[in-house]
């Protein structure tokens with residue numbers, strides 16, 4: 001059996017009931033085959049792939065808190081510190097009822113390669129809880145965040161592990177988490193990113209993942225002789241990534257026509273009304289079904305179906321495995337040119353393969369959504385030098401980072417005879433830097 005197949009089999013056997021983690025490992029290791037085969041003896045001897053797929057540390061803890069009725073609730077908290085070869089652990093916190101150890105491990109594993117691709121000194125980690133923020137009062141959110149941080153604080157720090165937001169964790173939650181960290185540790189340091197602008201946050205961090213996705217999409221299309229301007233885009237999600245992807249799509253001359261949340265989706269043929277979307281999701285924290293009150297000519301549909309809308313490009317920005325084989329078939333049948341992932345692993349392995357085999361340009365999340373964590377690293381730099389850069393400065397750096405990532409992965413794909421396969425390119429480019437750093441630091 002080849003070394004890659006052996007390690008995939010071991011990961012599946014040793015991590016039962018973690019299908020998302022298996023999926024992420026398979027995607028990465030499959031595309032590293034060509035590099036691993038060229039160095040098989042050395043990698044095997046050093047158990048390189050075993051070390052790469054085993055987190056350095058996995059922390060699980062109880063999070064008790066009191067709801068508005070006086071009832072004690074108990075959730076589980078997680079922080080997986082996956083790999084610190086190139087810098088302090090860095091990656092978001094997800095609060096969603098579907099969270100479990102396998103989901104956090106898949107996200108942490110992806111984060112290692114993503115963070116490497118940014119070219120910035122950040123290792124990979126991820127955390128979260130099965131807490132569901134939906135329908136909770138601000139006081140309940142605060143009580144939960146304070147209890148969560150009362151355990152997490154001992155495992156993190158500005159130079160060791162720097163969490164940020166992800167699904168269910170935005171500016172409000174980061175504020176409560178930061179306040180509790182400061183209260184316990186008594187230090188004012190850049191231990192979290194995505195902070196508010198009045199207490200150490202960076203301009204453009206809120207916009208960065210969505211904006212970066214569009215900078216990447218534009219660069220990738222340009223390399224293939226296609227203009228982004230004038231194209232119609234299907235976007236899924238209606239959260240932080242989707243909203244700022246829609247905003248930047250407009251700024252670059254494209255027309256986004258859809259958005260989704262966990263209950264349904266909207267199709268607005270004239271283009272999504274960004275102000276209405278922000279009002280519904282950022283201010284009211286309401287359902288997308290409200291959208292037709294603002295735009296009576298738009299359609300609202302319950303459930304799934306957004307991938308059947310005809311468009312030129314698709315930008316999945318909601319959650320893992322939301323774009324499946326049937327959806328990929330609908331996209332191809334509708335003549336979609338490109339799929340760029342704003343979410344983490346939104347496309348299943350079968351769907352990715354189908355898209356690539358049918359000539360759809362495909363950029364995986366670990367490259368396409370890296371603008372968020374890259375800007376978090378810029379927030380860390382600003383915190384360290386006790387300065388704040390302007391929006392334009394941060395945005396200009398973000399653009400350059402996304403362009404660099406694209407060319408690095410494009411070059412890596414070409415170097416290994418896989419021109420145009422951006423999945424292989426991203427995995428190899430991310431892997432090479434991590435492996436170099438791991439080898440330099442000995443067997444740790």
Ligand SMILES: NC(=O)C1=CN([C@@H]2O[C@H](COP(=O)(O)OP(=O)(O)OC[C@H]3O[C@@H](n4cnc5c(N)ncnc54)[C@H](O)[C@@H]3O)[C@@H](O)[C@H]2O)C=CC1
Pocket residue numbers: 096165166167168169170209237238239240241242260261262263317318319320342343344369370372373
């Ligand atoms: N916020 C960030 O900076 C980054 C986020 N990401 C990824 O982007 C994706 C979206 O994250 P955010 O926009 O930050 O989260 P968010 O909480 O602001 O929005 C999430 C959106 O996805 C939808 N959603 C969540 N779970 C769902 C489910 N099970 N089925 C259908 N819809 C669902 C929600 O309704 C919401 O519209 C996630 O995959 C996240 O890991 C990736 C890089 C950075």
Ligand SMILES: O=C(O)CCC(=O)C(=O)O
Pocket residue numbers: 090091092093111114162163164165166193344369370372373374376
């Ligand atoms: O900004 C960060 O540190 C993390 C963003 C994130 O969670 C991600 O890239 O998936």
